[in-house]
Amino acid sequence: MSTSPALTAPFGVLAQVADATQLGEGEAGVLRVLRALAGPDRRAAGEISRFARLPVPVASAVLGELRTLGVVDGLRPAGLTADGRALVATLGLRPLTYAVDPWSAPLSPDLVAVAGALDALVGQQPDVDVTLDQSFATGETKVRRVLWMIAAGALPTPSLLIVGDDDLLSVAVARVGAALGVPLAGEVVVIDISAAILATIASSAPPDAAIDLIEHDVRRPLPPAARGRSCVASTDPPYTTQGAALFLARALEGLRPGPGWDAFLHYGAKPPGPAIDLQGELTRLGLVVRELRPGVNHYLGAGVIGGRSDAYRLELTAQQSAETDWEATAYDGPLYTADLRARPRTYVCAGCGERFIVGPREPIATVGALQAHGCPTCGGTSFRPGSLAPQSIPGEKA
Amino acid sequence: MSTSPALTAPFGVLAQVADATQLGEGEAGVLRVLRALAGPDRRAAGEISRFARLPVPVASAVLGELRTLGVVDGLRPAGLTADGRALVATLGLRPLTYAVDPWSAPLSPDLVAVAGALDALVGQQPDVDVTLDQSFATGETKVRRVLWMIAAGALPTPSLLIVGDDDLLSVAVARVGAALGVPLAGEVVVIDISAAILATIASSAPPDAAIDLIEHDVRRPLPPAARGRSCVASTDPPYTTQGAALFLARALEGLRPGPGWDAFLHYGAKPPGPAIDLQGELTRLGLVVRELRPGVNHYLGAGVIGGRSDAYRLELTAQQSAETDWEATAYDGPLYTADLRARPRTYVCAGCGERFIVGPREPIATVGALQAHGCPTCGGTSFRPGSLAPQSIPGEKA
Numbered sequence: 109m110s111t112s113p114a115l116t117a118p119f120g121v122l123a124q125v126a127d128a129t130q131l132g133e134g135e136a137g138v139l140r141v142l143r144a145l146a147g148p149d150r151r152a153a154g155e156i157s158r159f160a161r162l163p164v165p166v167a168s169a170v171l172g173e174l175r176t177l178g179v180v181d182g183l184r185p186a187g188l189t190a191d192g193r194a195l196v197a198t199l200g201l202r203p204l205t206y207a208v209d210p211w212s213a214p215l216s217p218d219l220v221a222v223a224g225a226l227d228a229l230v231g232q233q234p235d236v237d238v239t240l241d242q243s244f245a246t247g248e249t250k251v252r253r254v255l256w257m258i259a260a261g262a263l264p265t266p267s268l269l270i271v272g273d274d275d276l277l278s279v280a281v282a283r284v285g286a287a288l289g290v291p292l293a294g295e296v297v298v299i300d301i302s303a304a305i306l307a308t309i310a311s312s313a314p315p316d317a318a319i320d321l322i323e324h325d326v327r328r329p330l331p332p333a334a335r336g337r338s339c340v341a342s343t344d345p346p347y348t349t350q351g352a353a354l355f356l357a358r359a360l361e362g363l364r365p366g367p368g369w370d371a372f373l374h375y376g377a378k379p380p381g382p383a384i385d386l387q388g389e390l391t392r393l394g395l396v397v398r399e400l401r402p403g404v405n406h407y408l409g410a411g412v413i414g415g416r417s418d419a420y421r422l423e424l425t426a427q428q429s430a431e432t433d434w435e436a437t438a439y440d441g442p443l444y445t446a447d448l449r450a451r452p453r454t455y456v457c458a459g460c461g462e463r464f465i466v467g468p469r470e471p472i473a474t475v476g477a478l479q480a481h482g483c484p485t486c487g488g489t490s491f492r493p494g495s496l497a498p499q500s501i502p503g504e505k506a
Numbered sequence: 507m508s509t510s511p512a513l514t515a516p517f518g519v520l521a522q523v524a525d526a527t528q529l530g531e532g533e534a535g536v537l538r539v540l541r542a543l544a545g546p547d548r549r550a551a552g553e554i555s556r557f558a559r560l561p562v563p564v565a566s567a568v569l570g571e572l573r574t575l576g577v578v579d580g581l582r583p584a585g586l587t588a589d590g591r592a593l594v595a596t597l598g599l600r601p602l603t604y605a606v607d608p609w610s611a612p613l614s615p616d617l618v619a620v621a622g623a624l625d626a627l628v629g630q631q632p633d634v635d636v637t638l639d640q641s642f643a644t645g646e647t648k649v650r651r652v653l654w655m656i657a658a659g660a661l662p663t664p665s666l667l668i669v670g671d672d673d674l675l676s677v678a679v680a681r682v683g684a685a686l687g688v689p690l691a692g693e694v695v696v697i698d699i700s701a702a703i704l705a706t707i708a709s710s711a712p713p714d715a716a717i718d719l720i721e722h723d724v725r726r727p728l729p730p731a732a733r734g735r736s737c738v739a740s741t742d743p744p745y746t747t748q749g750a751a752l753f754l755a756r757a758l759e760g761l762r763p764g765p766g767w768d769a770f771l772h773y774g775a776k777p778p779g780p781a782i783d784l785q786g787e788l789t790r791l792g793l794v795v796r797e798l799r800p801g802v803n804h805y806l807g808a809g810v811i812g813g814r815s816d817a818y819r820l821e822l823t824a825q826q827s828a829e830t831d832w833e834a835t836a837y838d839g840p841l842y843t844a845d846l847r848a849r850p851r852t853y854v855c856a857g858c859g860e861r862f863i864v865g866p867r868e869p870i871a872t873v874g875a876l877q878a879h880g881c882p883t884c885g886g887t888s889f890r891p892g893s894l895a896p897q898s899i900p901g902e903k904a
Binding site: 132133161208209211212213367368377379380381383384387388390391394395396397398399400401402423424425426427 | 530531559606607609610611765766775777778779781782785786788789792793794795796797798799800821822823824825
């Protein structure tokens, strides 16, 4: 077995090439070039340029440096050496492209079957917790998200991070990979506050899927084991600017340091004012919008966002603002849509007329919880919304 | 003929409804609701919501106010009154949708013919002036840009503004409208620095197209006749952050005041650093990215941008930063890519060895001009790039 540096420290090779070529896309750009070379065919610089989303002279400079390090051989078009092939295998890179539009092209029968199986899983999940802005994407949306990540060249990847996975994207990645016959991630790291969601993932992912499940409240910084580890991130955060910014900040903590890594964000469309607030947050986090597909995510009955949300492909730059350094601190502000609608409302039982105060910081958080429990007096499950109520003071009896 | 306010002051009606409903999308949002109602069929609030990109309760509030003003009748689903139909006709709104993906779906034979005719026009245009970052989009790209504006609900429009039209988008809008049998713009306002481009547009647009051609250098504020006039803007600016920001700032001058108007931007992909600089400029200009399709614009041999550029749909918000108020002042900084590559270069004639200094501020601005002219000594047209040369001082002989 070879003991070349390429094998013992794969990311060291990426960093070395990125430094030598002063690559604005950093290690991530070198990884994209290697992904373009992962197949059996040799590739011309122009093809590599398109696939890696780098200008031709930049892609050529990266190839030159990879030649110097013995990863790429001396022939044209370019191909990997034996050491290069070992490096690519270590990184979990595989030849895979998706050439048609992932959001509108018809799905193959295999992928339609995966979408159906993912829809069936939703029935086994715990009920949506609307206080966490949970809502379940359709199976087709989950499959198309994975195809989009492939089309963008973000998958296959050494390590995928998912911040909040009530959509079971981790399961979708494993099953789409199985359907395509190509493993899509060397590992998947899932961060979620809900033990029930993590249990669903554990029981429904294929047994050979390397999924690291971490129960964690993202109001707090990521645990050390998840930091600086992944090469691509995805999140479908709460639909508030603060929630999106916080989940994205945690995604950035989980990504390897440096520019060029992709972060996928799924987020409901907002009116112009809040929409530009989010854009300002993205800039402050050092994230640039590279692709934005409005309304392509479909949800099963999502009240907050009208059943649709937008899909963003963001790229990390080197320009993260110091003022948004969440790493050091826990977040204690409003986060979920319900937090911003903090004022509780009275609900009246249609059976006996008894009144209940419902609100995110009340003992009864949602009308759904009230309906599930039933009226304590008459057992009725139909309630009429009444007037807004004053917020109860923590520590006092309501 | 009716003398209702709806007919005498169409935009006054839009402003009145936007004010009464405190609509974040302003007049533009009301216009989108009216566009959804422009066809012969009645529309449910849900359909109008999707088409107008407004949440259902917001679309319903706008409909309610339009009922109060006698524009929409009292029935459900909603339909226009006779006054409402007259208002919609005055605004030049027509029923038209484009339901498939405008960037990837196959074109109909009629539209393929339009694309071919637009390609043929390029042969009649003056040569690309690379010092102005000119490059010609393919006919297919021009057609797809128009379809995208239809799919987004931005066309048909009362008034379309094009800031810099070396791509002849104005001609494409007229011809696609003719092919679809639906006029797409009550008027088109074209701002361009090049008399030759304006002459090409005048000679190749259909005789009944209402195109207002304005020869103008956008370094200076728009002439009063073009200000605050249009409802949608499009620009394919120079590929520098300053150039894009300046052309967009002029587009904003040409749009009606208030939020919600769409601005379409076509701009080459940049490395992470300059890319996030552009995003910051967009935020400062009060423009939020609503859709971004990477690499969908194809050009005929565009060196600067590798033959591709990204397509942005931006929406104007109410949050324009005072620090980017270009309206009062002319711009005197670098603008075109060549300005940022200001240092001239020596070229050597391959035939006789004579040396020439080529640069954007030199008597010979580009190597293309040198090749077209030929070597003054031997008539050769092949030149080798040599060393960078010192910039000649204006007023001195080189």
